[in-house]
Amino acid sequence: MARLVENPDLAFRLARAIVSDVALYNQDKVKEGIEKDSIFTLLQDELQEGREHFFSRVSPGLDNREQMYERAIVDVMIKQAGKIESTIW
Numbered sequence: 363m364a365r366l367v368e369n370p371d372l373a374f375r376l377a378r379a380i381v382s383d384v385a386l387y388n389q390d391k392v393k394e395g396i397e398k399d400s401i402f403t404l405l406q407d408e409l410q411e412g413r414e415h416f417f418s419r420v421s422p423g424l425d426n427r428e429q430m431y432e433r434a435i436v437d438v439m440i441k442q443a444g445k446i447e448s449t450i451w
Contacts, residue, residue, distance in 0.1 A: 366421040373420045373427065377434035380412040385439045392439060396446040401439070409435065 367373045385392050388408055395401025402409070416431050424430075 364419065367419055368421045368424060370424060370426070370430075373424055374430050374434065376419060377416050377431045378438050380416050381409075381431070381434040381438040384408045384412050385442070392443055393446055396440075396443045396448045399449065401443075 367376060384405065388405060391404045391408075392401065395404040413431050417427070420427055420430075
């Protein structure tokens, strides 16, 4: 079994990498989700799978563990989609 990540910087980097992969492999869903303001519905399963992977790799005792993954979604997926036409901007 792999060692759990206990360093907050490394944990956040892992969260960003996982979300980046979700966005990369689901570009059409990201585009549609931003355009129609339904990104969290369209990517619900993929984001949940990523969240579970993140939690399986990061120590449960790490402060703000739950917020790290959510912040990575905003930083990586939402902010980078800012160039997509949408009424939410």
